[in-house]
Amino acid sequence: MPRLVPALVGLALLLSTALVPADARAGSGNVVIVLNSGEDTISILDQTTMTEVARVPAGREPHHLMPTPDGRELIIANARSNDMIFVDPRKGGEIRRLRGIADPYQIGFSPDGKWFVSNSLRLDRVDVYDAQTYERVARFRGLSTPSHMSFSADSRYVFVSLQDSGELAAIDLTTKEVAWKVAVGPGAAGVLTTEDDRFVYVGIMGSDYVSVVDWRERKVVDRIRTGRGAHNVFLIPGDKRNVLVSNRLSSNVSIVDTETRQVVRQIPVPGGPDCLVFNADGSQIWVTGRWSHKVYVVDMRTFQVLRSIPVGRSPHGIYLHVDPTS
Amino acid sequence: MTEIWALVGTVQQWTFEWVVGPFLFAIGEAIYLEEAFNALEGVIVGLFALIVIYLVVRPLEIWRPVERWADQRAVRTDVIYTMINHLGVVPLALFILLDPLERQFHALLDDFGMVPWTLDQTFPALQAWPVATMVIYVFVFDFFEYWRHRFQHRLTWWWSLHALHHSQTQMTLWTDTRNHLLDDVIRHVWLVTVALLVGAPPASYLLVVVLIMAVESLSHANVRLSFGSIGDRLVVSPLFHRVHHAVEQSGARWGCNFAVLFPVWDILFRTARYDRGYLPTGIMPDGEPDYGDGFWRQQVVGVVRLAKALVGRAPPSPTADAVRDAR
Numbered sequence: 001m002p003r004l005v006p007a008l009v010g011l012a013l014l015l016s017t018a019l020v021p022a023d024a025r026a027g028s029g030n031v032v033i034v035l036n037s038g039e040d041t042i043s044i045l046d047q048t049t050m051t052e053v054a055r056v057p058a059g060r061e062p063h064h065l066m067p068t069p070d071g072r073e074l075i076i077a078n079a080r081s082n083d084m085i086f087v088d089p090r091k092g093g094e095i096r097r098l099r100g101i102a103d104p105y106q107i108g109f110s111p112d113g114k115w116f117v118s119n120s121l122r123l124d125r126v127d128v129y130d131a132q133t134y135e136r137v138a139r140f141r142g143l144s145t146p147s148h149m150s151f152s153a154d155s156r157y158v159f160v161s162l163q164d165s166g167e168l169a170a171i172d173l174t175t176k177e178v179a180w181k182v183a184v185g186p187g188a189a190g191v192l193t194t195e196d197d198r199f200v201y202v203g204i205m206g207s208d209y210v211s212v213v214d215w216r217e218r219k220v221v222d223r224i225r226t227g228r229g230a231h232n233v234f235l236i237p238g239d240k241r242n243v244l245v246s247n248r249l250s251s252n253v254s255i256v257d258t259e260t261r262q263v264v265r266q267i268p269v270p271g272g273p274d275c276l277v278f279n280a281d282g283s284q285i286w287v288t289g290r291w292s293h294k295v296y297v298v299d300m301r302t303f304q305v306l307r308s309i310p311v312g313r314s315p316h317g318i319y320l321h322v323d324p325t326s
Numbered sequence: 327m328t329e330i331w332a333l334v335g336t337v338q339q340w341t342f343e344w345v346v347g348p349f350l351f352a353i354g355e356a357i358y359l360e361e362a363f364n365a366l367e368g369v370i371v372g373l374f375a376l377i378v379i380y381l382v383v384r385p386l387e388i389w390r391p392v393e394r395w396a397d398q399r400a401v402r403t404d405v406i407y408t409m410i411n412h413l414g415v416v417p418l419a420l421f422i423l424l425d426p427l428e429r430q431f432h433a434l435l436d437d438f439g440m441v442p443w444t445l446d447q448t449f450p451a452l453q454a455w456p457v458a459t460m461v462i463y464v465f466v467f468d469f470f471e472y473w474r475h476r477f478q479h480r481l482t483w484w485w486s487l488h489a490l491h492h493s494q495t496q497m498t499l500w501t502d503t504r505n506h507l508l509d510d511v512i513r514h515v516w517l518v519t520v521a522l523l524v525g526a527p528p529a530s531y532l533l534v535v536v537l538i539m540a541v542e543s544l545s546h547a548n549v550r551l552s553f554g555s556i557g558d559r560l561v562v563s564p565l566f567h568r569v570h571h572a573v574e575q576s577g578a579r580w581g582c583n584f585a586v587l588f589p590v591w592d593i594l595f596r597t598a599r600y601d602r603g604y605l606p607t608g609i610m611p612d613g614e615p616d617y618g619d620g621f622w623r624q625q626v627v628g629v630v631r632l633a634k635a636l637v638g639r640a641p642p643s644p645t646a647d648a649v650r651d652a653r
């Protein structure tokens with residue numbers, strides 16, 4: 001034993017100074033970055049060849065990712081290792097790490113860039129940080145399994161879905177208080193503030209619909225049936241009228257008209273579609289298939305799956321880099 | 327390995343999309359989709375391990391058995407233990423029971439500014455060698471498993487539960503999972519605590535889980551098999567663990583070979599014995615001969631024994647003070 005301890009300490013010091021290479025071996029083209037939440041890795045895909053070019057380690061259970069407001073870094077939130085990795089959004093190489101962020105399951109910046117919000121699904125809390133310094137300024141306890149989030153356009157409220165209690169909570173970021181909660185449905189998941197800032201759409205994973213909340217009136221005004229396991233809701237770039245909804249159990253993506261509140265098209269996407277992103281010209285969506293361990297590229301003109309790309313286990317968050325210079 | 331992973335993934339996806347998911351939806355519990363999907367992976371890996379174990383270890387038992395029994399009813403009880411453990415019943419129950427507590431405990435720690443870390447996040451260079459990382463985690467966890475096992479024998483109340491594992495006189499590859507359910511609860515809490523200290527091991531662990539299950543089953547197998555004088559010091563063999571289960575070792579004087587995977591801990595802490603042969607297994611009848619036959623009876627008897635131990639009316643652990651005497 002006595003000789004083992006210094007040896008281990010020496011090894012530890014050696015390992016802590018050696019760093020992961022700053023750039024993953026990405027191809028020449030623009031990348032798509034996928035978080036494999038079930039195997040603690042990041043897949044780096046090439047947009048042009050639609051193949052996986054590298055798979056690199058992440059923290060424990062990376063679920064969601066998003067660029068910083070200045071677009072220079074991409075934040076990968078590792079829920080189970082309580083840290084965030086900041087990577088180069090063009091290549092995926094690690095820039096820095098931020099530890100001591102408790103269970104960052106879903107993250108978001110307020111539109112004014114002032115606040116950084118982290119939902120701790122496992123720890124039943126929402127933490128608000130100063131977006132410049134990542135110093136925590138407020139903590140909201142007793143919110144049951146906070147899952148996804150969206151903001152009001154004026155950055156005053158962050159709307160947080162509470163999965164197990166089936167509610168939507170509004171947290172006032174100016175007074176740092178929970179302003180109100182409203183019941184929306186079992187397994188409240190994805191949250192999206194509509195383009196006109198009037199409604200909040202909440203995917204109801206425990207059922208087959210999206211709840212439409214008039215957030216100023218604080219009540220559910222409509223339910224739109226999209227598919228079983230309705231999960232996340234997405235804006236369509238350049239389209240102020242329609243949104244997309246991923247349905248994890250019926251394995252499709254619904255196009256929903258926000259004016260008529262009708263499903264105008266069902267796009268079959270296999271494997272439990274979860275998060276999705278548009279490509280630069282809006283002609284494709286890239287969708288993570290949680291159950292099938294694949295990413296699907298769907299042509300949004302023909303609504304056909306162009307390619308399925310095998311990635312790691314339980315792929316969740318996905319980011320597609322658009323190079324402003326190209 | 328990649329192919330096996332892919333196969334597990336395909337089976338998992340198919341079972342989930344066609345059976346588990348629709349079932350959860352039908353009973354109105356679809357909010358647990360993700361938990362169920364993850365649990366399913368454990369079941370499939372367990373099933374896979376079971377097949378590997380049966381195909382590899384069972385032929386060894388037929389080939390060179392240590393003992394032959396006319397009546398194998400006692401063995402069938404152990405088969406039940408193995409099924410409910412490897413096919414997810416016990417792990418699922420533990421998860422449902424203990425995950426809320428674990429979450430609350432983590433939240434409490436976080437309130438005091440203690441945010442758990444992981445070994446390989448703290449030393450990122452480790453991540454370049456996933457196999458080495460895994461080996462380190464396995465060693466660290468095995469170290470804590472050794473000490474848990476020492477305490478199971480040393481503490482009277484804990485022995486009252488662990489005795490069930492040792493009461494088997496027809497020890498086979500199925501005996502590994504023969505543990506009192508309360509002991510399973512304690513083990514789970516213990517492992518969660520260890521994970522808090524050193525970090526949870528990485529998620530890509532299929533081969534490791536299967537290997538560990540296989541070694542543990544093999545070490546209980548009814549087979550004359552040693553890995554040789556060097557091998558028995560590297561990995562726990564059927565001979566090595568049989569000595570731990572020997573009736574003579576269970577008496578009030580002994581206790582040795584506690585390691586689960588790597589005998590190095592027994593060697594380091596001076597509890598290893600390599601001077602014994604293939605001995606009959608069981609516990610010396612020292613006033614507590616009834617450990618029950620059949621799953622439910624064993625569970626009830628175990629609780630009664632624990633209650634007695636807690637009020638101080640049980641015989642002390644047969645191995646208390648044994649380690650010192652053994653040398």
Ligand SMILES: [Zn+2]
Nearest residue numbers: 475479488492
């Ligand atoms: Zn024992």
Ligand SMILES: [Zn+2]
Nearest residue numbers: 491502546571
């Ligand atoms: Zn044993």
